[in-house]
Amino acid sequence: MSDLTSLVAATNATLARIAADFTPAVFASSLAAEDMVLTDLILKAKLPIGIFSLETGRLHPETLAMLDKVKDTYGYEIALYRPQPEAVEAYVAQNGLNAFYDSVEMRRECCRIRKVEPLGRALAGNKAWVTGQRRAQSATRAELHVQEDDAAHGMVKFNPLADWSEQDVWDYIRANNVPYNALHDQGYPSIGCAPCTRAIEPGEDVRAGRWWWENPDSKECGLHLVDGKLVRIKSVAA
Numbered sequence: 001m002s003d004l005t006s007l008v009a010a011t012n013a014t015l016a017r018i019a020a021d022f023t024p025a026v027f028a029s030s031l032a033a034e035d036m037v038l039t040d041l042i043l044k045a046k047l048p049i050g051i052f053s054l055e056t057g058r059l060h061p062e063t064l065a066m067l068d069k070v071k072d073t074y075g076y077e078i079a080l081y082r083p084q085p086e087a088v089e090a091y092v093a094q095n096g097l098n099a100f101y102d103s104v105e106m107r108r109e110c111c112r113i114r115k116v117e118p119l120g121r122a123l124a125g126n127k128a129w130v131t132g133q134r135r136a137q138s139a140t141r142a143e144l145h146v147q148e149d150d151a152a153h154g155m156v157k158f159n160p161l162a163d164w165s166e167q168d169v170w171d172y173i174r175a176n177n178v179p180y181n182a183l184h185d186q187g188y189p190s191i192g193c194a195p196c197t198r199a200i201e202p203g204e205d206v207r208a209g210r211w212w213w214e215n216p217d218s219k220e221c222g223l224h225l226v227d228g229k230l231v232r233i234k235s236v237a238a
Ligand code: SF4
Pocket: 056, 058, 100, 107, 108, 110, 111, 112, 114, 115, 192, 193, 195, 196, 221
């Protein structure tokens, strides 16, 4: 078996185990390349794992276009969770539309309103959630495990692609004709909100274009943070 075939088999086994033992479970898709690999695996296997995205109100048109691409390719409609309008209005009125450039605190508050709070609603009532994070993506993800105990949300968190390399992701996408975000062909290996993501130069870290004005150690949106600290909970034996 090739390395990719082995990885796909292991990932399918993880997803099948989630479907068998952890339902209801949901997959948080950012509509980026890794998430499209998981989308392809989940939908082709018809697994009972719901897929949702956080529509922050600041996404690129190319990212929003992925919603239709998924619908056209798989006949599946990704559920969208949006921020509370009054919270966004209050933040903008008090601080300005792009106050996240001013400090890490202002950036985290914007992420809290536009991502973390909607994520809480999306996860409520589930036993497990799934992400497309990979260990090799950044310093903040170096200790990522396939299965983690997410005490903050009171459920199990799965990162089925933890062992995958960026090359594995693209080999899978190309071999299986998986639709992907057009921004990936424009120098964006990692994609978040439009004002907080830039293209990177060859040789730069894959997450260098995310919140590029901040120190690498602070670069998480809060979806994987508790009380402002990174949560890398101990691995749970499969
Ligand atoms: S990534 Fe930027 S625009 Fe998006 S929620 Fe975070 S701070 Fe706000």
